[in-house]
Amino acid sequence: MNTKIIDKATEMYLSFGFKSVTMDDIASKMGISKKTIYQHFENKTDLVEAVTMHLFETISCGIDNIQAMDKNPIEELYAIKDFVLKNLKNESTSPIYQLQKYYPQIHKTLMSRQFEKMGDCVIENLRKGIEQGLFRDDINLELIGRFYFAGMTSIKDAELFNPIQFSSKLVQETYLEYHVRGISTAKGIAVLEEIIKNNNQ
Template sequence: MDNKIIERATEMYLTLGFKSVTMDDIASRMGISKKTIYQHFENKNDLVEAVTMHLFETISCGIDEIITLNQNPIEELFSIKDFVMQNLKNESTSPIYQLQKYYPQIHKTLMSRQFDKMGDCVIDNLKKGIEQGLFREDIHMELIARFYFAGMTSIKDAELFNPIQFSTKEVQETYLEYHLRGIATEKGIAVLEQLLKNNNQ
């Protein structure tokens, strides 16, 4: 039952926001009593924490699987972006904003785990890109990894990137292209532009 509650809560939180969805809403959607949920999760804070960690683990495992496909590092980043957006249901910035505002400690823990995971992945991606001649050899990998994480975090700011004005997909793809153009060699730019061309067809 734990997993069923987490799965349904995840779906509702990502669609409507962590603050907006009540325990009553989840119970009603599942056709169970609120008491049943409280037998598995002491309070809403516990459920929100379980949902965010479940999402993190699901996405982390998916990213690990993508990395084993041995795509070139530019294709790899686009594949990861698509996978993450699919699992977050192309979420608007609202759920993350609500998590940060109303559950700051959970958000802080999530950010820390994301930084550790993304930092390692980006460093490995940069190393592969340099080895394959797609990324410049003179880049500062530790700094670039932090720039990338900071950017990925900042583009979820609903005040800076109003989802009514900019779609999540557009923001994510534009940011990824921005990141890659900053570090790519001529060979890398050619691969990127071919990939963008194929995606727009």
């Protein structure tokens, strides 16, 4: 039952936002009593934290699987972007922004765990790109890794990037292209433009 509640809450929070969905809404959708939910989760904050960490683990596992496919580093970044968008339902409700606004402590914990995960992934991706001649060999790995993380975090700010004006998909794709163009060699740019061309067909 614990897993079923997390799965349903995840689906509803991503569709309607952390703030909008109540424990009553989740209970009603599952056809169970609110009391049953409280047998597994002390309060809404407890459930939001469980959902957030469940999503983090799901996405982390997916990223590990993509990295194991041995794609070239630019293809890898685009595959990860597509996987994250799919799992966050294109973030139409800006869940990360809502998390930061209404559950700041959970958001802080999530950011810390994401930085640990993404820091390693991005630096490994950059190293691989340099080895394959796709990324410039004069880039500062630690600094670019932090730039990338800071950018990926900032584009989730719904006040800066209003999802009504800019879709999450458009923002993420534009940011990713911006990142890759900034660090690529001519060979890397050619790979990037081929990916963009294929995605637009």
